[in-house]
Amino acid sequence: MAKAFRASAGIMLAPAVTLIGVFVLVPMLLTVWLSFQDWSTQTPFSEASFVGLGNFHEIFGPTSVGRDFKTALLNTAIYTALSVVLILPLSVVFGLLVYQRQVAGGTALRTVLFSTYMVPMIAVALVWSKLYAPSEGPLNQLLGLIGISPQPWLSSPRSALVSIVLLNVWQQVGYFTVLAIAGLTQIPSSLYEAATLDGANGREQFRFITLPLLRRTLLFSAVIAIINAVQVFEPVALITQGGPVGSTNVLTYHIRRVGIERAQGGLGSAMAVMLMISLIVCVSALFAFVNRKDSE
Amino acid sequence: MSLAWISKLALAAGLVALPATGWAQSVNISYLTHWSPETVALLEAAAKDFSTTHPDVAITVRAVPFGDLLTTLRSQGGSSDGPTIGGIYDLWLPELARDKLVAPAPDAVASEVKKAWPAGVVSAASVGGALYGIPNEIDVYALNYNKELFKEAGIAAPPKTWAEFKDAAVKLTNKDKGQQGFGMINSWAAGVVHPFASLLVSNGGNLVKDGKPALDSPQAGETFALYEDLIKSGASNPAMATADANTTGPFLDNFVSGKTGMIIMANWWESALKTGMGDKFANIATAPIPVGPGGDKPHSISYSWMTVVNAKAGEAEQKAAWEFLAWLNSPKSGKNGASAMSDILMSMGILPSRTSDIEAHKDKLGSEFLSGYVSVLADAQPFPVVLGGQEFSESLQQTLEALQYGQVSAKDAQANAQADATSILERAAK
Incomplete structure (x- = not known):
């Protein structure tokens, strides 16, 4: 009986497992295999030659290949950290504001917040590149009205990456606000009523009820925000081309330059593998941290 | 003839013509x-x-x-x-x-x-x-300059030597007006490298000689130093130099709006200048690349x-x-x-x-703008077309941008550029 059950379960699972295997696992394994090869993306796989850890040695080495990769890895880490640090608190703040049922126009506000997420990145990039224009840009003109001198935004290696982060936050915060609202709806109102009767003020209710019960939602939001941030590509390709001085050269854009423009498939694959490992480590560390907090 | 018949005939004609169109x-x-x-x-x-x-x-x-x-x-x-x-x-x-x-x-x-x-x-x-x-x-490179800004600064003629070039760049700079003397470019490999290479060959140097990088020459050292001088004197402002994916952006905006006195650029951007400047395009003139202390006459990269x-x-x-x-x-x-x-x-x-x-x-x-480019064509040196050339160009771009933003000295920029170029061209030649 059990044998028949296992057989039928296997048959039913086979299509999904096969699809996942073909379209997810095989490309991943292929990328890992290519990372140990010297291979031009314009030639068949059969022409790849094994170089062991040579590609990894090169991307962490002292030459321009290594220097550019390490800069791109660092830029991606900074971009990701800043995006998550800004998006998550803002999404909770906006979520709390919008979730107040008694506030008039709450639905309209939710729609406005979410609408930025629906705007195509090409339109966002076009508009923001003009907003950030150093001389005639509206942002600098607004700053001028309050006596602040013009900022270089995308034109300085010190501010270009942060400017791209702000653009990302503007576009993504609406989506994460919706997630925060979904989390808030899961918190029973009886808990707040009981806390009010016990004399807890708003700040205490937020600290001891809202935040702890939003933890799972925030974990999910953080994982999605990290994955989205690590995959950033369009604003860099459309606005800065990785410059100035490589300050916005993030890994996805750099891998495209190395793997496709220069056809260095082995090096590009080694970089992709490092990106994958970094992402797995980050997300696993985040889960471990939250699980430890839960068990405490 | 009824509408129904006309429709049938049109359909029949279409069916007959279809294979012919396919063949055509x-x-x-x-x-x-x-x-x-x-x-x-x-x-x-x-x-x-x-x-x-x-x-x-x-x-x-x-x-x-x-x-x-x-x-x-x-x-x-x-x-x-x-x-x-x-x-x-x-x-x-x-x-x-x-x-x-x-x-x-x-x-x-x-x-x-x-x-x-x-x-x-x-x-x-x-x-x-x-x-x-x-x-x-x-395409060749020449010096583009704004005649009106030259007149305001009291400069009678375009600079012929690097000394005159540096002097003109300083005179054209007016920080209160947000005006720079010489406009460099960043975030676009060719836009960064070609003007530098034109100055280098006008100083008697080369990017690549006999298939090997030649950025360790004294002439290259002087060209890196020229960039450093222009940045340190404030005559060139890197924050006004950014290009976008369409090879336009603030560096172009600043030149067409009269905030940049001189720029080294190729002939193809005539249409972008005309579009951006309208009637004021008449203020723009071209001149040969200023000659460095090691150079014999103006040269350009082509x-x-x-x-x-x-x-x-x-x-x-x-x-x-x-x-x-x-x-x-x-x-x-x-x-x-x-x-x-x-x-x-x-x-x-x-x-x-x-x-x-x-x-x-x-x-x-023979127009005023293009004749300046045609005149330098005969002495232009082709940009080295070698395996790994694009990567070499992007690497030199990074070094020059780091120099523009004061992240490295001219001496270190020269050493980095030569070391990177050597490793890139050797790897590409394997």
Whole structure:
């Protein structure tokens, strides 16, 4: 009986497992295999030659290949950290504001917040590149009205990456606000009523009820925000081309330059593998941290 | 005749004509370029002219931003459904030919090109002695300056030497007005490297000599030092230098709005200047590159573009593509003995490279703006076309940008540039 059950379960699972295997696992394994090869993306796989850890040695080495990769890895880490640090608190703040049922126009506000997420990145990039224009840009003109001198935004290696982060936050915060609202709806109102009767003020209710019960939602939001941030590509390709001085050269854009423009498939694959490992480590560390907090 | 009968007859006629239409356009070829919509419209009109005498060939034109052109060729050119024809920068050719993405030209086309184009241009379109593309444009660099700003600063003539150049740059700088003397470019490899290379060759130096990087020469050291001086004196402001994926952006905005006194730039940006400046374009003049202490006379870096054919396209498509390109670049296709390609190029202020085209466009090439470029053509040095050239160019871009932003000294920039170039060219040559 059990044998028949296992057989039928296997048959039913086979299509999904096969699809996942073909379209997810095989490309991943292929990328890992290519990372140990010297291979031009314009030639068949059969022409790849094994170089062991040579590609990894090169991307962490002292030459321009290594220097550019390490800069791109660092830029991606900074971009990701800043995006998550800004998006998550803002999404909770906006979520709390919008979730107040008694506030008039709450639905309209939710729609406005979410609408930025629906705007195509090409339109966002076009508009923001003009907003950030150093001389005639509206942002600098607004700053001028309050006596602040013009900022270089995308034109300085010190501010270009942060400017791209702000653009990302503007576009993504609406989506994460919706997630925060979904989390808030899961918190029973009886808990707040009981806390009010016990004399807890708003700040205490937020600290001891809202935040702890939003933890799972925030974990999910953080994982999605990290994955989205690590995959950033369009604003860099459309606005800065990785410059100035490589300050916005993030890994996805750099891998495209190395793997496709220069056809260095082995090096590009080694970089992709490092990106994958970094992402797995980050997300696993985040889960471990939250699980430890839960068990405490 | 009733409406029903007219409809039936029209349907019958359509059914009869359908196979004929299918026969009439049996070969579809596509042309990938980075040109603007206005220029694409001119190319489409030329393709339509060609189709009147070649009804069996249908040509479609597709444009992508310059920043995406090489990636598109690399990612789609490996398939028979990719672009049949691509407009490419000569620096990309050695690697595209090595990876067998582009087809060698048929003998008839190759012998015609060798007869009708200058030898230097033909060599830039060849790899290992085989011709791969039909050259079209040639670009050189010159000093562009704003006559009105020169007048305001009390400068009578464009600088001829580096000393005069530095002096003019300082005089043209007015921080209160947000005005810089000399505009550098960043975030665009060719825009960063070519002006630097033009100053270097005008100082008697080279980027690459005998296939090896020559950035460790004293002349190169002086060129890095010139950049450092311009930045340190405040005569060049890197925050005004950014370019975007379409090779426009703040560096162009600052020049067209009269906030940059001088810039070293290629002839092709005439159309961008005209669009951005309108009547004020008359304020812009060109002059040869200022000569450095180690140089003998003004030199410029030149580079060329060509059209290549996808080696993976079908035999019929390749044949049709070469026929179209041979016609497009021949004196038969344009006006007054010029080729249609040269008419398209001249609409953007780009110099054609075919000898007969230069003759046919003599009048326009004598304009105040373009004549400054034509005059430096004879002494121009081709940008080195070597394996790994694009990576070398991007690496030098990073070093020059770091120098622009004060992240490295001129001495360190020179050492880094030479070390990077050596490792890149050695790896590419393996």
